[in-house]
Amino acid sequence: MSARYLMGIDVGTQSAKVVIFHTHGDVMCSAQQPLRTLEIPQPNRAEHPDDDLWTAVQQACRAAMARFHQLGGQDHQLLAAGLCVIRCCRVLMRADGELAWPVINWMDARLNQPYQHADEYGSVRWVTTTSGYITHRLTGQTQDTSANYIGWWPMDDLRQDWDAGKMAACNLQRAQLFDVVRPGEILGEVTSAAAQASGLPAGLPIIATAHDKAVEALGSGALAGDEALISLGTYIGAMVHGDAEPRSSDRFWPFQAALPGRFLYECMGVRRGMWTVSWFRDQFGAAAVQDARDKGVDIESLLSAEASTVPPGSDGLITLHDWAAPAEAPWRKGAIIGFDGRHTRAHLFRSLLEGIVLTMKNHVDPMMQALDRPLTQLVISGGGANSDLFMQLFADIFGVPARRNAMRSSAAIGCAINAGMAVGVWQNYQDAVAALVKPGETFTPDARHHAHYQRLNQQVYQQLHAVLDPLLQRLSPLANV
Template sequence: MTAYVLAIDNGSQSTKVSVVDAHGRVHATGRCRLRPYATTADGHVVHPDDDIWDSVVAACSQALGRFAGDPGDIVAVGLCTIRFCRALLDTDGHLVEPVLSWMDVRVSRPHDPADRRVAHVTTSSGYVTHRLTGRFVDTRANYQGLWPIDQATAEWSTDPAAYAATGMPRSLLLDLVSPGDLLGHVTPEAATATAIPAGLPVFATANDKAVEALGCGLRDDDTVLLSLGTYIAAMATGATAEGADDYWVNFGSTPGTYLYESHGIRRGMWTVSWFRDLVHGGAPVPGDASLEAELDAEAAAVPPGAGGLMALLDWLPPTDAPWRRGALLGFDGSQGRAHVHRAILEGIALTMRGHVARMEAALGRRFTSVVVAGGGSRSDLMMQLVADTFDRPAHRTAMPDAAGLGAAICAAVGVGLHPDWDTAVAAMVTPGAAFAPRPDAVGRYASIDRVYSRLREFTDPLFEWAAAAQRPSLTAP
């Protein structure tokens, strides 16, 4: 019998589900796009209705419907969901309001313990775990941000001040397990909804970035992972919970490990999709690979520098500079859509090269290679730009959904298909296509970066002034 695991990867834009064997081969997939966020002027950004669970149901049903093997050979489920979300549940585990996105201002603020509707405060993974298993338990490795958790022990804090500061008494919080540990078993109700066989064990993973790193095989100090998703960040492995100004610390996707994460781009590959949709006439074209390939082909014919265009990628500004805006600078009438597309991709690569350089300095390391994951890694043009701007070889993973593969690895270790994490990674992770830096392009981007890296010295005062000018006057009648 060939044994399989079911990997659930609930990301910011879609939920992807894969049936994976012990060698990392994918035998069936399903995918359901999430609906657009529901937003309000006061900074509330939520997943409308029960969208996260609905997308899990749809993607699981698709994947299992496409699986040509025997569903009885699927032996476990690995669950990975979006990090930094907050789910407020009643005593029965139902949402009392839609799940708060990581972009919602409330996830960085204390919970109101006086809200009597709420019996449990948890993450998106804690909520989906309850929907799948009926248990109030969650992975300890998905608690980044404002939670009363001890970073050194990955346990709930022993300091009463931590609970007071977050507004989350221990009675509202779920029990925690480590990555690779059992969360529970699929209930008959969940089986009916998702087509997952009832009784299958569900295993914990971590936050989605850490799970992605595991699925990329990030296990040494010499490689940096560039995650090209809705949120773009660079990551490296670490052994301590101590951070610094130029990187912060995540829990890793194997027990007792940490992931060091650079500063990032809050609407990274989303900006690429935004421009694609504009080219299409403003109508969203989800997953239109043909149009993206067409734009990539046109942009690949444009020399480095995009005809003088430079893109500053603050379409969603950082929290410490909320007045920033995205910008395209350098139009002279000679550029077209290919130049704009290339400028956005170059802006991503140059911005992240700067963030990685600062993280390297803080860590006292120099990474010798780059592994690239996320939707952006499917673009050969983007991969080549990473190699050229970083002046290092870059490779993608063979399986495009690295977080899904990471979830599969956690399930495979948990259920015993592999005896340990290193064995599982060696068996299941296969490197994909590699891209070498081109000397001429490396020199050109080094020259461009000397200008690009200073642009905000000039645009910050402009955007800060513009934001102040747009505020209603306090003395207006």
């Protein structure tokens, strides 16, 4: 039997990634295309410039297919492609399929309320998600996954279909919405026009997945009820898989999973989480660039190595991650407190990472308590999982083992799993996960460090909002003069 392959198309906030897998689990080739910087024309607005998502998908697909052919792959051996695109965005399309307005990113305050038409949008025929839009670009179909409608959408998550009773509240009509299918079902096939633009084979089946974090949860292998996925992206999220019927709580939200008929429970996360790390590198790392070159390492590795020599708690330097304010507290801002003469760039870098992990612990623990489940293991996904320091911080602060997989891009794996199930490569999702998910290193907690972080968290970190919120409320109008 000739080799067979599956493709994962994973479009995040910062890049489009395409990975081609052998059906037995190994990666054949991959390609990545960075997205352009978001346009922020005013506070609380964020848009993807021009048609950047589709442009990046085309470029990443062309590069991956070129490498596929160079390695001897033939088009007929590529069975299907799973498609996963960033969640919680809003796409306004004209009747001809073109964008009526740039894609509205999840950090935009307009998404905190139902869709409202504005004259500047022009003629809007369809209101959809990023996955619906890219599906239409690839297949010409007006179809989307049911599992990427989060927020102000009239979706019945239990039935995984539109809810006529929610249309008015969402200010939408059924005629404005795409048809939906479930994760693991076929959205359509690549058209000849899309094949010419992207390099994908015409007729290639495009398979529905879910929203990006749900697809990461599937692709990370975090399927057990006592293990949580930490997804290290521009938005850092944490989630656990749930049962066939969603539960509600003020500690978490239920979403459709990439496993058909299953749900995910997700707590609050860190907005602009890994963006903060990139911000520090780009704004304050210039002095370290030459040091990194002299040592033959990249700047992230250098900063992590330096920060590893700093004691737990960063000698009293504490970072509060509110770089993007939540909707319920728009006046919040990030804070770094506790500076003294001992502190170096290594302290600041470590403090940024510690702040991320402490914030996530303070969201995950209440979720697990509300679910009445123990937390026995973390699975860490995303580029940040490359850092041994970051992995150890998760283990030390949470007090449970933290595992990373051999391939950090779990969403691409989840895409391939959904794609393979759709075309009959595997009989069940457990077999698919066993084939594609390759566990990597596990970091175990240091008991002394865990005890120190527990004291720091309870005595200081958990008190910061109560102390700083009144000051930040008074600062907000003065900072926006």
